[in-house]
Amino acid sequence: VLASDAATQTDPGMPVLLALVAILAAAKLGGELFERLGMPPVLGELVGGVILGNFVLIFPTWSFFEPLRIVPILAPWASAIDVLARLGVIILLFEVGLGSTVQGMAKVGASALMVAVLGVVAPFILGFFASWLFIGKLPDELTAAASPSFSLNYIHMFVGAVLCATSVGITARVFKDLGRIQTKEAQIILGAAVIDDVLGLVILAVVSGIVRSAELGQPLQISGILHLIAISILFLGGALAVGSLLLPRLMKQLSRLRTSGVMLVSALAFAFAMSYLASAVGLAAIVGAFAAGLLLEEVHFQGFREKISIHQLISPVSTFLVPIFFVLMGIQVRLETFANPKVVGIAAGLTLAAILGKQICGLAIRDRNINRLSIGIGMIPRGEVGLIFAGIGRTLRVIDDATFSAIVIMVIVTTLSTPPLLKWVLSRRQQLAP
């Protein structure tokens, strides 16, 4: 008793260590299994997480991972793991940005924009109708709680917004695992996903604004919405313009520093700063991380002491942090929710709407050399962005527990099904192309 008391007091970081060991082991064992089965390791990391998180079904006393599964974070250690996972996503998108160039983005820019716009409009409309069809009536808990001006349409609008955003992480990882991150298809999807995030967040902000105004009984401020829309568009353009002017000079100054690790630390600090800026103007942090990667090119690091590429230098940090995000997503899957038939029905409807909505994206592509199907499939995963949106809806009490569970299932199914589908589509094309 004395020993364990002292340990708890001297080291509040203990559960973090235990969780990290379990998460890293699950990531590597799951990844290895799927690698051997010929599937992308990222899927194995997700499944490893599902097993960790649902241990509790087999061993009801084992509730260790419970704090990680609750959307509003309660335990400090779970919040720390959550932060590590967020840093992992930021570093992943930073790496993806490093692998892309502005020239390459411009080449696919028009296609990416078309894909993104269709990929936001179509799922929003389909999601609205799927919600109308499957959820139907106002949930009991909302009927009591909501203000008189609260309409059922708000729920449908929110579900539509949840279906908009593409979570590019999974797709990027699959393309990276297959060594195809430089292909036109990957570049269109990544470009579209960035625009998608911007458009999705604008829709989210507008829908949230409408819901909040309705709850408060106040009219919606159009100026606020226009402000956000303007900021969203200006952010990437502004970052690229200002960055390409200032960055070469800044990097030249930094390369004069003598302390070790300047190159890695300044690259990470730049990625975090851009992510913070994106958050500060109301966008997703990952948009900033991607922009940071896009801005930083190898050429900027020529004067530095470290004779190693920035990609190689970041790699160990990403090897450590990125799997934490994917295992955490798996941990948050609640297998027991599948027992409720109503949840399964809503989930099936939303999943169908989510998948079909993004397939329309492929139609935006005119170039016959591009694998249309791989673009539609690459846009399917909703991942962390969908989960974040659903969490906000829950906080605003537009989305009840059953709908939330259904959304989580939709996110999981779209995320889990993308890697094998994408791998299949890409390998099929490879066999046809020679």
Next chain:
Amino acid sequence: VLASDAATQTDPGMPVLLALVAILAAAKLGGELFERLGMPPVLGELVGGVILGNFVLIFPTWSFFEPLRIVPILAPWASAIDVLARLGVIILLFEVGLGSTVQGMAKVGASALMVAVLGVVAPFILGFFASWLFIGKLPDELTAAASPSFSLNYIHMFVGAVLCATSVGITARVFKDLGRIQTKEAQIILGAAVIDDVLGLVILAVVSGIVRSAELGQPLQISGILHLIAISILFLGGALAVGSLLLPRLMKQLSRLRTSGVMLVSALAFAFAMSYLASAVGLAAIVGAFAAGLLLEEVHFQGFREKISIHQLISPVSTFLVPIFFVLMGIQVRLETFANPKVVGIAAGLTLAAILGKQICGLAIRDRNINRLSIGIGMIPRGEVGLIFAGIGRTLRVIDDATFSAIVIMVIVTTLSTPPLLKWVLSRRQQLAP
């Protein structure tokens, strides 16, 4: 308003990003300045942290870092930064362990044990009397709160315990920066610090146990104390014995895995697991991290796909995380406490006791080729262990706010003065030795 609302909701990790950018910038700028002044960069990282944390004195509205300065962590983002700093210390001690070998440890084992025992006994006695002399009477808040069986001696005992533990991080970093981690002096200090931590934690557990028993009016369980003492001694020995038997087989199995990053992830997971085990048996996590590094040798990684040493592979992770710990320690310095003369008096007394107590260590060394003074000075810093001990004393209400501030000042002064003193002693010897 709408934009910032949406950002706060979609990304609770925002303050973490801002704090990380500020911390990494302070670390590199402070490190660079001290490097150019010919002082160890780690001191610059501490001073960078002091400036960040005390911005609030110049700009009273700038209270951003306040949550990081409060011992019981309140804000989730501050707790996340705290966890990153803890992971940094674990990785630092893991690296130190990787740089040491069991053979090298055994060679200095007897000296290290002597140094450690003297380095615990002397500061405990000196600390007890410094507390008796400077703190004197029972603080007012305790006179009212404490149970009748609560004696003033408990305060002195607790202060004595706080002075016991050596924080090896700073010293290790200085030796590493000077390329002297392989010298006999460094090995004795590192070995002694590990034993010191064990002895210090045993004393802490015993003193905490006496205080708790007194508060509850229950007799102290001797069996609990003996149990902890036994566990402390068995941990390192057991870890080394079991580890050297099982580790080669485990690593051979792991080297067969095909997924990328297995080497780094398994090394980190092993370090975290050993740190967790050390915590679980009531020791400091860093003792486990050091033992993990001691067990893992390059030879274990021969079969892995990655053709890079484990030291090089861990280096970027440590470059990112280790400075966070040192900047955080600086942030927690409250410059305004120096305004209270009583606090300065207690702090001066404790600092003197802390420094003199460890100088007696040097007397344990008989070998005239060893720089005795560098050992006494290398043992001075109390760092994070002293702060953790003081925090526990505060929780147990043995240590009041004034004494706590004085302890923090003692920790800072011992920590800040060690690198220049150590550098001076080591360079003086270099000039004499030719």
